[in-house]
Amino acid sequence: MSxxxxxxxxxxxxxxxxxxxxDVNINIKNKDFYTFLGxxxxxKTTLLRLxxxxxxxxxxxxxxxxxxxxNSSPWERDVGxxxxxxxxxxxxTVFKNISFGLEExxxxxxxxxxxxEEVLELVDLKDLSKRYPYQLSGGQQQRVALARTLVVRPxxxxxxxxxxxxxxxxxVQMRKELLDLHQKLDITTIFVTHDQEEANGMSTNxxxxxxxxxxxxxRPIDVYNQPTNLFVANFMGTINVIEGQVQNGKFKSxxxxxxxxxxxxxxxxxxxxxxQNLYLQKNNNSLQEFDAKVVSVEFLGNLIRYxxxxxxxxxxxxxxxxxxxxxxxxxxxxxxxxxxxxxxxx
Amino acid sequence: MFExxxxxxxxxxxxLFLLIFLAVPIVQVFYVSFLDQNGHLTFxxxxxxxxxxxxxxSLYNSFxxxxxxxxxxxxxxxxxxxxxxxxxxKASVLIQSLGFIPLIMPPFVGAVAMKLFFGTNGSVNLxxxxxxxxxxxxxxxxxxxxxxxxxxxxxxxxxxxxTSLNNxxxxxxxxxxxxxxxxxxxxxxxxxPLSMPGYVAGASLVFLKVFDDLGxxxxxxxxxxxxxxxxxxxSSIGINDPMGYVIxxxxxxxxxxxxxxxxxxFAGKDYSMLQKGGGGMIKRxxxxxxxxxxxxxxxxxxxLVLSPHIALALLSFxxxxxxxxxxxxxxxxxxxxxxxxxIFIKNTLLYCSIAALIDVVLGFFISYIVLRTKIIGRxxxxxxxxxxxxxxxxxxxxxxxxxxxxxNMPWNDKPLATWWFMIVIILAVRRLPYALRACxxxxxxxxxxxxxxxxxxxxxxxxxxxxxxxxxxxxxxLAGFVxxxxxxxxxxxxxxxxxxxxxxxxxxxxxxSYMQTAxxxxxxxxxxxxxxxIVALGTYLSQMIIEKKYKQRGMEAKVE
Numbered sequence: 001m002s003x004x005x006x007x008x009x010x011x012x013x014x015x016x017x018x019x020x021x022x023d024v025n026i027n028i029k030n031k032d033f034y035t036f037l038g039x040x041x042x043x044k045t046t047l048l049r050l051x052x053x054x055x056x057x058x059x060x061x062x063x064x065x066x067x068x069x070x071n072s073s074p075w076e077r078d079v080g081x082x083x084x085x086x087x088x089x090x091x092x093t094v095f096k097n098i099s100f101g102l103e104e105x106x107x108x109x110x111x112x113x114x115x116x117e118e119v120l121e122l123v124d125l126k127d128l129s130k131r132y133p134y135q136l137s138g139g140q141q142q143r144v145a146l147a148r149t150l151v152v153r154p155x156x157x158x159x160x161x162x163x164x165x166x167x168x169x170x171x172v173q174m175r176k177e178l179l180d181l182h183q184k185l186d187i188t189t190i191f192v193t194h195d196q197e198e199a200n201g202m203s204t205n206x207x208x209x210x211x212x213x214x215x216x217x218x219r220p221i222d223v224y225n226q227p228t229n230l231f232v233a234n235f236m237g238t239i240n241v242i243e244g245q246v247q248n249g250k251f252k253s254x255x256x257x258x259x260x261x262x263x264x265x266x267x268x269x270x271x272x273x274x275x276q277n278l279y280l281q282k283n284n285n286s287l288q289e290f291d292a293k294v295v296s297v298e299f300l301g302n303l304i305r306y307x308x309x310x311x312x313x314x315x316x317x318x319x320x321x322x323x324x325x326x327x328x329x330x331x332x333x334x335x336x337x338x339x340x341x342x343x344x345x346x
Numbered sequence: 347m348f349e350x351x352x353x354x355x356x357x358x359x360x361x362l363f364l365l366i367f368l369a370v371p372i373v374q375v376f377y378v379s380f381l382d383q384n385g386h387l388t389f390x391x392x393x394x395x396x397x398x399x400x401x402x403x404s405l406y407n408s409f410x411x412x413x414x415x416x417x418x419x420x421x422x423x424x425x426x427x428x429x430x431x432x433x434x435x436k437a438s439v440l441i442q443s444l445g446f447i448p449l450i451m452p453p454f455v456g457a458v459a460m461k462l463f464f465g466t467n468g469s470v471n472l473x474x475x476x477x478x479x480x481x482x483x484x485x486x487x488x489x490x491x492x493x494x495x496x497x498x499x500x501x502x503x504x505x506x507x508x509t510s511l512n513n514x515x516x517x518x519x520x521x522x523x524x525x526x527x528x529x530x531x532x533x534x535x536x537x538x539p540l541s542m543p544g545y546v547a548g549a550s551l552v553f554l555k556v557f558d559d560l561g562x563x564x565x566x567x568x569x570x571x572x573x574x575x576x577x578x579x580x581s582s583i584g585i586n587d588p589m590g591y592v593i594x595x596x597x598x599x600x601x602x603x604x605x606x607x608x609x610x611x612f613a614g615k616d617y618s619m620l621q622k623g624g625g626g627m628i629k630r631x632x633x634x635x636x637x638x639x640x641x642x643x644x645x646x647x648x649x650l651v652l653s654p655h656i657a658l659a660l661l662s663f664x665x666x667x668x669x670x671x672x673x674x675x676x677x678x679x680x681x682x683x684x685x686x687x688x689i690f691i692k693n694t695l696l697y698c699s700i701a702a703l704i705d706v707v708l709g710f711f712i713s714y715i716v717l718r719t720k721i722i723g724r725x726x727x728x729x730x731x732x733x734x735x736x737x738x739x740x741x742x743x744x745x746x747x748x749x750x751x752x753x754n755m756p757w758n759d760k761p762l763a764t765w766w767f768m769i770v771i772i773l774a775v776r777r778l779p780y781a782l783r784a785c786x787x788x789x790x791x792x793x794x795x796x797x798x799x800x801x802x803x804x805x806x807x808x809x810x811x812x813x814x815x816x817x818x819x820x821x822x823x824l825a826g827f828v829x830x831x832x833x834x835x836x837x838x839x840x841x842x843x844x845x846x847x848x849x850x851x852x853x854x855x856x857x858x859s860y861m862q863t864a865x866x867x868x869x870x871x872x873x874x875x876x877x878x879x880i881v882a883l884g885t886y887l888s889q890m891i892i893e894k895k896y897k898q899r900g901m902e903a904k905v906e
Contacts, residue, residue, distance in 0.1 A: 054520055074523035081524045087517035091539045100535070101525030152525060 005030045005156060005188045006051065011060035013046055020046050022212045028190065033182050035191045037199040038209030044192050048158050052081045065155055080154030084161045086145040088133040094144050095129040101152040119151040139170045157189045163198060175202060196236050208232050226344065233272050240315045242271040255312040260288060261340040272344040275318035279337040287337035294332045308336060357715050357727060360708055364730045367775050371745025372737060378748060379591035391588040401575065407488060408572040412557040414492045416549045419500035422647055427504055429640050431511035433632050437644050442508065445501045448651055450881040452836045453498040454561025455874040456654025458861045460494050461485050462667055463657040469671040490566045495556045497650055503548035510544025516628050546611035554604040558597060558738035560839040565861055572597060573740050585747055594741040605736040655878065662871035680868035684876065689849060690856035691876060694835050697852055701773035702831035705781035706823050713785040735779045743843030746772055764846035772844060773834040780833065781826035788822030825888040832884025836877045853877050
């Protein structure tokens with residue numbers, strides 16, 4: 001067995017003239033928690049459904065556990081999918097929903113009972129086995145959907161935006177529970193989401209999609225620090241972009257802003273700068289100083305977000321908020337510092 | 347204070363109206379069925395009923411016909427529903443629109459014409475005999491009733507089944523596939539149970555309609571059934587014969603059981619609520635040979651569905667049509683006599699417009715009182731008004747006759763039951779549920795804030811009705827009016843009891859009485875065509891109104 005449980009090779013999917021996935025190549029390691037991240041309509045769900053067998057590719061290969069499965073039916077694939085809307089069968093009780101897959105495997109009823117009880121314990125739903133789906137809250141329905149999929153011990157667990165139908169507080173809690181489950185069961189998990197915070201917080205590796213193309217693959221922290229293009233940089237969080245030219249290790253923007261000690265080839269470049277890497281205090285002598293003006297201020301609790309102007313560049317600065325720390329006001333002239341080591345040049 | 351008083355007195359008025367014209371007549375029927383000749387309470391009438399071979403046979407026949415009609419309707423409806431929902435099928439639109447066609451004509455109108463088409467010596471059997479040398483007894487005895495009723499009522503199953511199949515989210519099937527289920531097993535475990543509520547609702551509606559139908563068995567000479575027996579007892583022996591009432595009680599109880607079954611089928615099973623996204627079942631493409639089968643089935647059923655209408659049209663234009671595939675020659679003479687007797691059409695237009703107007707006004711106030719006020723007993727008002735759906739028209743007619751025959755009109759000392767306006771009222775009561783449903787549907791869509799903002803600007807209830815609610819509800823009110831009007835215009839079973847003179851008779855009665863004689867069939871069919879046109883026009887108009895309304899309101903609907 002290879003180290004990769006899923007290998008996606010040159011997959012193309014289109015509906016008529018609509019090219020939904022373009023030459024997708026992804027390898028997913030065994031026991032990984034892998035996230036497909038991207039805006040809606042980027043093809044991430046299509047790829048997930050392709051792995052489950054609900055979509056067909058026009059070209060390319062898909063290996064699950066070393067076996068080419070492009071032409072096998074969903075029921076032959078041994079992957080478990082949790083649907084975004086949970087897709088619990090409304091005419092069956094919780095117990096019946098969960099036992100369905102085991103019954104399809106023709107297990108004996110005592111074994112079924114034992115396994116269902118185990119999984120109910122795992123998702124903390126022991127007392128609800130006789131309820132019908134409509135008698136459950138959103139979070140409980142989610143757990144039933146998970147239990148129904150996990151009870152058959154699939155090789156891969158597919159989660160299609162599983163947290164999107166939950167309220168904010170529950171979402172944070174379920175995130176932790178999903179990770180715990182992943183750890184406990186050691187099951188390869190593919191998670192689809194449009195929320196970069198979820199993706200960063202949960203996944204070991206992720207692939208960012210846009211318009212059917214994989215933009216970047218890697219560990220969340222690497223993708224955040226080293227985005228390969230503007231789309232990825234923007235999608236992973238707020239970022240300042242300054243366009244200009246590099247000459248002799250100096251970056252000069254069109255409006256005349258100069259940044260020293262830049263290591264990049266001569267010519268046109270974009271400077272990417274996260275808001276937390278612009279400072280309002282000079283806490284290090286190597287920092288470069290700029291004159292700026294406060295345009296507006298947002299108090300976010302843990303952070304204060306300043307919209308400032310350096311020359312004609314409107315930039316965002318995020319400053320950690322502490323009690324008794326000075327807060328600048330709109331129109332105030334300030335000094336802003338940056339560290340040329342902490343910028344990303346494209 | 348005044349406003350509250352106004353609404354409360356309206357509620358009381360509507361309550362009284364429903365009490366006098368719906369509850370009392372029904373209670374009368376029940377009460378009389380337990381009275382002996384001396385006016386004492388007794389069970390002897392029911393004992394007598396079950397001692398009579400004729401009644402036992404009628405009871406059996408009614409159940410048999412209703413049950414078999416459900417079976418035959420299912421045979422028509424299930425393949426059509428399945429093709430539409432499972433396959434990418436061009437004829438889907440055709441199926442869904444042809445599905446409504448039979449509903450614009452009540453079965454009794456086409457019954458005689460169907461006999462000429464499918465009877466022992468009708469067009470189809472003559473051709474079959476010619477080509478293959480055998481005949482199919484479509485219209486023999488009870489078969490005829492079953493066949494005619496099924497052709498007319500199978501859309502109830504079709505529509506309900508399509509709705510519930512389309513409500514099955516594709517993830518329902520996908521998650522089963524994901525867990526290793528496929529083919530027939532998947533169908534049996536997931537698709538079938540999920541479509542059951544819709545099927546049962548449609549099937550119980552068919553059962554109820556067939557069980558209560560009076561005109562069709564009468565015109566097809568299948569008199570050994572419950573409804574015809576009740577009618578014949580009352581109309582030949584008189585309103586004091588207890589058997590008519592006993593049968594009435596049995597009809598009411600069976601109807602309520604059928605409605606109750608439908609309710610049970612839906613209890614706690616509002617599957618559409620849980621599923622978001624929608625999109626219906628997983629769709630497949632048809633293979634070429636499957637396509638041939640599918641289209642043949644669709645066209646066969648299409649022919650059956652349209653046959654009563656075609657036969658009726660032929661009958662209305664034909665001179666003599668007997669022992670031949672088509673009429674001997676064509677003429678407009680029947681329509682001439684339709685025009686000479688246009689009093690029936692005028693009566694119908696008059697009765698039904700007043701009845702529909704009453705329905706819309708009552709429907710508006712009932713839905714307002716139920717949805718917007720806290721008046722005690724408001725739900726009861728709604729239940730009672732809607733319960734008219736489960737009361738067979740014939741039984742209501744008998745109840746009216748019994749209740750209002752003994753009350754004389756003050757101005758001419760004739761029984762109240764013979765006054766033409768009682769026909770209007772019975773039609774209004776029968777069709778009130780339709781208008782009420784339409785009103786409920788629109789009022790539920792109108793945000794309460796629209797009224798509250800008017801109130802906060804100082805508007806009185808009457809102003810709000812006039813300037814906010816009624817304009818916003820106009821589409822629904824119109825649709826309710828048109829539906830009540832057009833379905834009332836072919837109502838027979840309730841009015842047949844109350845027609846005292848020819849000059850007061852509505853269209854449906856004319857169709858029925860003309861159809862009974864061979865000479866009257868032509869003009870009868872002409873009246874039938876007029877009736878079909880009224881209903882078809884009405885259905886078309888209400889669809890137009892609803893669609894137009896949706897287009898205008900598209901924006902608001904999203905905001906709410």
